[in-house]
Amino acid sequence: MKRLIHLHVNGESREVAVSPDQLLVDVLRDDxxxxxTKKGCGTGDCGACTVLLGxxxxxxxxxxxxxxxxxxxxTIEGLATNGVLHPLQQAFIDHWAIQCGFCTPGMILSAVALLGRNPCPSEEEVRQAIAGNLCRCTGxxxxxxxxxxxxxAPCAAPRD
Ligand code: FES
Ligand code: FES
Incomplete structure:
Protein backbone atom coordinates (compact mmCIF):
# COMPACT_ATOMS: atom_id res chain seq x y z
CA MET A 1 0.00 0.00 0.00
CA LYS A 2 1.30 3.44 -0.90
CA ARG A 3 2.02 6.08 1.68
CA LEU A 4 2.00 9.84 1.24
CA ILE A 5 5.33 11.48 1.99
CA HIS A 6 6.42 15.10 1.97
CA LEU A 7 9.75 16.19 0.61
CA HIS A 8 11.31 19.62 0.35
CA VAL A 9 12.98 19.27 -3.03
CA ASN A 10 15.07 22.07 -4.49
CA GLY A 11 13.27 24.57 -2.28
CA GLU A 12 9.78 23.36 -3.17
CA SER A 13 7.38 21.36 -1.05
CA ARG A 14 6.38 18.16 -2.82
CA GLU A 15 3.94 15.44 -1.84
CA VAL A 16 4.17 12.02 -3.38
CA ALA A 17 2.57 8.64 -2.77
CA VAL A 18 5.26 5.97 -2.56
CA SER A 19 5.38 2.27 -1.90
CA PRO A 20 7.37 1.15 1.16
CA ASP A 21 10.20 -0.25 -0.96
CA GLN A 22 10.49 2.69 -3.36
CA LEU A 23 13.95 4.19 -3.57
CA LEU A 24 14.56 7.91 -3.40
CA VAL A 25 16.31 7.85 -6.78
CA ASP A 26 13.21 6.34 -8.38
CA VAL A 27 10.87 8.79 -6.70
CA LEU A 28 12.98 11.69 -7.93
CA ARG A 29 13.24 10.39 -11.47
CA ASP A 30 9.90 8.67 -12.00
CA ASP A 31 7.48 10.57 -9.78
CA THR A 37 19.78 12.38 -10.92
CA LYS A 38 21.24 9.35 -12.66
CA LYS A 39 20.86 5.70 -11.76
CA GLY A 40 23.95 3.69 -12.54
CA CYS A 41 24.83 0.67 -10.43
CA GLY A 42 21.85 0.76 -8.08
CA THR A 43 24.08 -0.67 -5.35
CA GLY A 44 25.74 2.39 -3.84
CA ASP A 45 29.00 1.95 -5.71
CA CYS A 46 29.08 4.52 -8.52
CA GLY A 47 27.77 7.76 -7.01
CA ALA A 48 25.76 8.69 -10.12
CA CYS A 49 22.61 8.98 -8.01
CA THR A 50 24.16 11.31 -5.41
CA VAL A 51 21.84 13.98 -4.05
CA LEU A 52 22.16 16.18 -0.99
CA LEU A 53 19.92 15.09 1.86
CA GLY A 54 19.89 17.72 4.56
CA THR A 75 19.23 17.62 -6.86
CA ILE A 76 21.22 18.99 -9.77
CA GLU A 77 18.08 20.76 -11.02
CA GLY A 78 18.11 22.92 -7.89
CA LEU A 79 21.55 24.41 -8.37
CA ALA A 80 21.03 27.04 -11.05
CA THR A 81 19.48 30.32 -9.96
CA ASN A 82 17.24 32.25 -12.36
CA GLY A 83 18.84 30.50 -15.30
CA VAL A 84 22.38 31.20 -14.13
CA LEU A 85 24.44 28.09 -13.59
CA HIS A 86 26.00 27.40 -10.21
CA PRO A 87 29.73 28.25 -10.27
CA LEU A 88 30.60 24.55 -10.11
CA GLN A 89 28.37 23.79 -13.09
CA GLN A 90 30.02 26.58 -15.06
CA ALA A 91 33.48 25.47 -14.00
CA PHE A 92 32.80 21.90 -15.16
CA ILE A 93 31.91 23.31 -18.58
CA ASP A 94 34.85 25.70 -18.70
CA HIS A 95 37.36 23.05 -17.69
CA TRP A 96 36.06 20.29 -19.96
CA ALA A 97 35.19 18.21 -16.92
CA ILE A 98 32.16 16.68 -18.66
CA GLN A 99 32.29 14.06 -21.36
CA CYS A 100 29.31 11.70 -21.39
CA GLY A 101 27.90 13.57 -18.41
CA PHE A 102 26.48 10.56 -16.59
CA CYS A 103 28.59 11.09 -13.48
CA THR A 104 28.34 14.88 -13.59
CA PRO A 105 25.24 15.61 -11.47
CA GLY A 106 26.43 13.41 -8.61
CA MET A 107 29.98 14.65 -8.93
CA ILE A 108 28.90 18.29 -8.76
CA LEU A 109 26.64 17.67 -5.77
CA SER A 110 29.48 15.99 -3.90
CA ALA A 111 31.58 19.05 -4.68
CA VAL A 112 28.82 21.39 -3.51
CA ALA A 113 28.73 19.56 -0.19
CA LEU A 114 32.50 19.71 0.12
CA LEU A 115 32.72 23.44 -0.53
CA GLY A 116 29.80 24.00 1.84
CA ARG A 117 31.74 22.53 4.74
CA ASN A 118 35.26 23.40 3.56
CA PRO A 119 35.45 26.35 1.16
CA CYS A 120 39.20 26.03 0.68
CA PRO A 121 39.96 22.32 0.31
CA SER A 122 43.28 20.90 -0.73
CA GLU A 123 43.47 18.85 -3.89
CA GLU A 124 43.66 15.76 -1.70
CA GLU A 125 40.47 16.79 0.09
CA VAL A 126 38.75 17.31 -3.26
CA ARG A 127 39.81 13.86 -4.40
CA GLN A 128 38.56 12.34 -1.14
CA ALA A 129 35.22 14.14 -1.43
CA ILE A 130 34.57 12.71 -4.90
CA ALA A 131 36.03 9.28 -4.16
CA GLY A 132 32.54 7.78 -4.20
CA ASN A 133 31.73 9.28 -7.59
CA LEU A 134 33.08 7.18 -10.42
CA CYS A 135 33.85 8.66 -13.82
CA ARG A 136 34.65 6.40 -16.73
CA CYS A 137 35.46 9.18 -19.17
CA THR A 138 37.54 12.05 -17.90
CA GLY A 139 40.35 10.57 -15.84
CA ALA A 153 38.36 31.58 -7.27
CA PRO A 154 39.54 33.71 -8.95
CA CYS A 155 41.43 30.92 -10.60
CA ALA A 156 43.67 30.36 -13.55
CA ALA A 157 42.12 30.77 -16.97
CA PRO A 158 40.26 27.73 -18.20
CA ARG A 159 41.88 25.50 -20.78
CA ASP A 160 41.39 26.25 -24.45
S1 FES B 1 23.26 4.33 -8.79
FE1 FES B 1 23.45 4.83 -6.72
S2 FES B 1 25.55 4.61 -6.28
FE2 FES B 1 25.34 3.89 -8.32
S1 FES C 1 31.88 12.13 -17.89
FE1 FES C 1 31.28 10.11 -18.48
S2 FES C 1 31.29 9.02 -16.59
FE2 FES C 1 32.10 10.95 -16.09
Whole structure:
Protein backbone atom coordinates (compact mmCIF):
# COMPACT_ATOMS: atom_id res chain seq x y z
CA MET A 1 0.00 0.00 0.00
CA LYS A 2 1.30 3.44 -0.90
CA ARG A 3 2.02 6.08 1.68
CA LEU A 4 2.00 9.84 1.24
CA ILE A 5 5.33 11.48 1.99
CA HIS A 6 6.42 15.10 1.97
CA LEU A 7 9.75 16.19 0.61
CA HIS A 8 11.31 19.62 0.35
CA VAL A 9 12.98 19.27 -3.03
CA ASN A 10 15.07 22.07 -4.49
CA GLY A 11 13.27 24.57 -2.28
CA GLU A 12 9.78 23.36 -3.17
CA SER A 13 7.38 21.36 -1.05
CA ARG A 14 6.38 18.16 -2.82
CA GLU A 15 3.94 15.44 -1.84
CA VAL A 16 4.17 12.02 -3.38
CA ALA A 17 2.57 8.64 -2.77
CA VAL A 18 5.26 5.97 -2.56
CA SER A 19 5.38 2.27 -1.90
CA PRO A 20 7.37 1.15 1.16
CA ASP A 21 10.20 -0.25 -0.96
CA GLN A 22 10.49 2.69 -3.36
CA LEU A 23 13.95 4.19 -3.57
CA LEU A 24 14.56 7.91 -3.40
CA VAL A 25 16.31 7.85 -6.78
CA ASP A 26 13.21 6.34 -8.38
CA VAL A 27 10.87 8.79 -6.70
CA LEU A 28 12.98 11.69 -7.93
CA ARG A 29 13.24 10.39 -11.47
CA ASP A 30 9.90 8.67 -12.00
CA ASP A 31 7.48 10.57 -9.78
CA UNK A 32 8.99 14.04 -9.71
CA UNK A 33 10.53 14.00 -13.23
CA UNK A 34 13.91 15.09 -11.85
CA UNK A 35 15.91 12.95 -14.25
CA UNK A 36 19.13 14.87 -13.70
CA THR A 37 19.78 12.38 -10.92
CA LYS A 38 21.24 9.35 -12.66
CA LYS A 39 20.86 5.70 -11.76
CA GLY A 40 23.95 3.69 -12.54
CA CYS A 41 24.83 0.67 -10.43
CA GLY A 42 21.85 0.76 -8.08
CA THR A 43 24.08 -0.67 -5.35
CA GLY A 44 25.74 2.39 -3.84
CA ASP A 45 29.00 1.95 -5.71
CA CYS A 46 29.08 4.52 -8.52
CA GLY A 47 27.77 7.76 -7.01
CA ALA A 48 25.76 8.69 -10.12
CA CYS A 49 22.61 8.98 -8.01
CA THR A 50 24.16 11.31 -5.41
CA VAL A 51 21.84 13.98 -4.05
CA LEU A 52 22.16 16.18 -0.99
CA LEU A 53 19.92 15.09 1.86
CA GLY A 54 19.89 17.72 4.56
CA UNK A 55 23.04 19.10 2.92
CA UNK A 56 24.93 15.81 2.98
CA UNK A 57 25.72 13.78 -0.11
CA UNK A 58 24.00 10.40 -0.19
CA UNK A 59 23.56 7.72 -2.83
CA UNK A 60 19.82 8.00 -3.42
CA UNK A 61 19.71 4.41 -4.68
CA UNK A 62 20.33 3.26 -1.12
CA UNK A 63 17.69 5.46 0.50
CA UNK A 64 14.08 4.46 0.97
CA UNK A 65 11.85 7.40 0.18
CA UNK A 66 9.59 6.67 3.17
CA UNK A 67 12.56 7.07 5.47
CA UNK A 68 13.28 10.64 4.39
CA UNK A 69 9.82 12.17 4.50
CA UNK A 70 10.05 15.74 5.70
CA UNK A 71 13.69 16.18 4.73
CA UNK A 72 15.42 18.62 2.38
CA UNK A 73 16.64 17.16 -0.89
CA UNK A 74 18.83 19.01 -3.36
CA THR A 75 19.23 17.62 -6.86
CA ILE A 76 21.22 18.99 -9.77
CA GLU A 77 18.08 20.76 -11.02
CA GLY A 78 18.11 22.92 -7.89
CA LEU A 79 21.55 24.41 -8.37
CA ALA A 80 21.03 27.04 -11.05
CA THR A 81 19.48 30.32 -9.96
CA ASN A 82 17.24 32.25 -12.36
CA GLY A 83 18.84 30.50 -15.30
CA VAL A 84 22.38 31.20 -14.13
CA LEU A 85 24.44 28.09 -13.59
CA HIS A 86 26.00 27.40 -10.21
CA PRO A 87 29.73 28.25 -10.27
CA LEU A 88 30.60 24.55 -10.11
CA GLN A 89 28.37 23.79 -13.09
CA GLN A 90 30.02 26.58 -15.06
CA ALA A 91 33.48 25.47 -14.00
CA PHE A 92 32.80 21.90 -15.16
CA ILE A 93 31.91 23.31 -18.58
CA ASP A 94 34.85 25.70 -18.70
CA HIS A 95 37.36 23.05 -17.69
CA TRP A 96 36.06 20.29 -19.96
CA ALA A 97 35.19 18.21 -16.92
CA ILE A 98 32.16 16.68 -18.66
CA GLN A 99 32.29 14.06 -21.36
CA CYS A 100 29.31 11.70 -21.39
CA GLY A 101 27.90 13.57 -18.41
CA PHE A 102 26.48 10.56 -16.59
CA CYS A 103 28.59 11.09 -13.48
CA THR A 104 28.34 14.88 -13.59
CA PRO A 105 25.24 15.61 -11.47
CA GLY A 106 26.43 13.41 -8.61
CA MET A 107 29.98 14.65 -8.93
CA ILE A 108 28.90 18.29 -8.76
CA LEU A 109 26.64 17.67 -5.77
CA SER A 110 29.48 15.99 -3.90
CA ALA A 111 31.58 19.05 -4.68
CA VAL A 112 28.82 21.39 -3.51
CA ALA A 113 28.73 19.56 -0.19
CA LEU A 114 32.50 19.71 0.12
CA LEU A 115 32.72 23.44 -0.53
CA GLY A 116 29.80 24.00 1.84
CA ARG A 117 31.74 22.53 4.74
CA ASN A 118 35.26 23.40 3.56
CA PRO A 119 35.45 26.35 1.16
CA CYS A 120 39.20 26.03 0.68
CA PRO A 121 39.96 22.32 0.31
CA SER A 122 43.28 20.90 -0.73
CA GLU A 123 43.47 18.85 -3.89
CA GLU A 124 43.66 15.76 -1.70
CA GLU A 125 40.47 16.79 0.09
CA VAL A 126 38.75 17.31 -3.26
CA ARG A 127 39.81 13.86 -4.40
CA GLN A 128 38.56 12.34 -1.14
CA ALA A 129 35.22 14.14 -1.43
CA ILE A 130 34.57 12.71 -4.90
CA ALA A 131 36.03 9.28 -4.16
CA GLY A 132 32.54 7.78 -4.20
CA ASN A 133 31.73 9.28 -7.59
CA LEU A 134 33.08 7.18 -10.42
CA CYS A 135 33.85 8.66 -13.82
CA ARG A 136 34.65 6.40 -16.73
CA CYS A 137 35.46 9.18 -19.17
CA THR A 138 37.54 12.05 -17.90
CA GLY A 139 40.35 10.57 -15.84
CA UNK A 140 39.34 13.00 -13.06
CA UNK A 141 42.05 15.62 -13.75
CA UNK A 142 39.66 18.16 -15.28
CA UNK A 143 37.05 17.46 -12.61
CA UNK A 144 39.51 18.15 -9.80
CA UNK A 145 40.75 21.22 -11.66
CA UNK A 146 37.20 22.57 -12.02
CA UNK A 147 36.43 22.10 -8.34
CA UNK A 148 39.75 23.59 -7.26
CA UNK A 149 39.06 26.56 -9.51
CA UNK A 150 35.81 27.35 -7.72
CA UNK A 151 37.40 26.69 -4.34
CA UNK A 152 40.23 29.09 -5.12
CA ALA A 153 38.36 31.58 -7.27
CA PRO A 154 39.54 33.71 -8.95
CA CYS A 155 41.43 30.92 -10.60
CA ALA A 156 43.67 30.36 -13.55
CA ALA A 157 42.12 30.77 -16.97
CA PRO A 158 40.26 27.73 -18.20
CA ARG A 159 41.88 25.50 -20.78
CA ASP A 160 41.39 26.25 -24.45
S1 FES B 1 23.26 4.33 -8.79
FE1 FES B 1 23.45 4.83 -6.72
S2 FES B 1 25.55 4.61 -6.28
FE2 FES B 1 25.34 3.89 -8.32
S1 FES C 1 31.88 12.13 -17.89
FE1 FES C 1 31.28 10.11 -18.48
S2 FES C 1 31.29 9.02 -16.59
FE2 FES C 1 32.10 10.95 -16.09
Missing amino acids: LALTG GRPVPSCLVLAVDVSGQDVL YAQIVEAIMCVAN
